[in-house]
Amino acid sequence: MSTAVRSASMTAFAAWSPRVSEDSAMGDRQAPSREAVARLREADDRALVEAFLAGAREAFDVIVERHQRHVYQLCYRFLGNHEDASDLTQDVFVRAFKGLRNFKGDAALGTWLYRVGVNTCLNRVALKQPRLETIEPEQHVDSRHPDAHELVARDERAVAVRRAIARLPPKQRATLVLRIYQEMSHEDIAAVLGSSEGAVKANFFHALGNLKRLLRQRP
Amino acid sequence: MTSHLSRRQLVDALERPLSLDQQVHVDRCAACAGELAAMRALVADVAAAGEVPEPSPLFWDRLSARVREAVDAEPVSASGWAGYWRPLAALAGVLAVLILAAVLRPSPTPSPAARPAAASANASAASDVTTSEGSEAMWDMIGTMATSIGVDDARDAGLVPGRAATDAAIESLTQAQRRELVKLLRAELGASD
Structure with a gap:
């Protein structure tokens, strides 16, 4: 670990440590001071992980605050509805909490959380077909808008595409979501899904083919 | 094409x-x-079609609170943290001291009277010579240090061994020294439970 990182870790840990005894870190948590939490919020991800591994559970709260939006968006894109996405976001962070001591630091914490998130989503969609939110496009479009018809048509198309994506096989859906929405490279997707780059490209090709077929089938 | x-x-x-x-x-x-x-x-x-509807502003605080509650309910706490790290910390401390001792150990210099006997003895007998007298005192010192040094102290002193160094140090120990290592480790692990 570099001196700078170690120093940042110690700063983050020092921000927390004076208020928390060993017992409280293990069980019931004492509320840390506002100043301590503020200092944790200023620490970078690596320092937060170090502080957490040193026993500062409040550092994990800051990690959650910092990354929950990205994890939620990933889950929403897999599942297509708010309720399941928020439940799954919670599961992702509980898994991350249990596995954080295995975080090697060779990738950014956000990337590692993504991997945890994708695996959690894949497990979930393998067990349960997602239920999409039934939002009518017209609800979102102001009928007085000059391009109202065009906007409604665009929203209808978006709803149809989301429904079609939700019907794709899990790995094809994962590949599509990670490539188009999360803008991950084929190589990174292969690493997350535990497959080869060639397999990812084949999955992507088949995902688009199936999507085209599903969109043609819609009433 | x-x-x-x-x-x-x-x-x-x-x-x-x-x-x-x-x-x-x-x-x-x-x-x-x-x-x-x-x-x-x-x-x-x-x-x-990928736009994610923005939840209510209160949602993020509620989600953080839910995660906090779920994490607090996880059994990874007192026994998990302490049970996992304390024996490892004790082991690391002991190994750090042992490696230090292996590095600093003076080479055996038998007395002139003992030289012929040492020269004719087999390898294991010769290595056992190193455990007598001065070595006994050294092992007493190691035992004393091992009970008091913590992993943080060892790390701060740059003494936490790598795996290769640990393997090499253990390989270099004699049978008697290995027995002593096992005793020390057992004592440390017993103390950590």
């Missing part, structure tokens, strides 16, 4: 320009041009 674009080439073509011969083929082949155009249109449709 006379053959149609492969699946892989079509996927690659969504992200980077076609090579010259691929472009020449696509310009002349309606099937490949149509497939590529359809794929590009679909990717644009998927991208346009």
Whole structure:
């Protein structure tokens, strides 16, 4: 670990440590001071992980605050509805909490959380077909808008595409979501899904083919 | 290029320009041009459908609180943390001291009277000579240090051993020294439980 990182870790840990005894870190948590939490919020991800591994559970709260939006968006894109996405976001962070001591630091914490998130989503969609939110496009479009018809048509198309994506096989859906929405490279997707780059490209090709077929089938 | 674009080439073509011969083929082949155009249109449709509705501003605080509650309910706490790290910390401390001792150990210098006997003795007997007298005092010192040094102290002193160093140090120990190591480790692990 570099001196700078170690120093940042110690700063983050020092921000927390004076208020928390060993017992409280293990069980019931004492509320840390506002100043301590503020200092944790200023620490970078690596320092937060170090502080957490040193026993500062409040550092994990800051990690959650910092990354929950990205994890939620990933889950929403897999599942297509708010309720399941928020439940799954919670599961992702509980898994991350249990596995954080295995975080090697060779990738950014956000990337590692993504991997945890994708695996959690894949497990979930393998067990349960997602239920999409039934939002009518017209609800979102102001009928007085000059391009109202065009906007409604665009929203209808978006709803149809989301429904079609939700019907794709899990790995094809994962590949599509990670490539188009999360803008991950084929190589990174292969690493997350535990497959080869060639397999990812084949999955992507088949995902688009199936999507085209599903969109043609819609009433 | 006379053959149609492969699946892989079509996927690659969504992200980077076609090579010259691929472009020449696509310009002349309606099937490949149509497939590529359809794929590009679909990717644009998927991208346009990807907007995630923003939850209420209160949602993020509620989600953080839910995660906190779920994490606090996890059994990874007192026994988990302490049970996992304390024996390892004790082990690391002991190994750090042992490696220090192995590095600093003076080479055995038997007395003149003992030299002929030592020269004729087999290897294990010779190595046992190192455990007598001065070595006993050294091992007493190691035992004393091992009970008091913590992993943080060892790490701060740059003494936490790598795996290769640990293996090498243990390999270099005599049978008597290994027995002593086992005793120390057992004592440390017993103290950590």
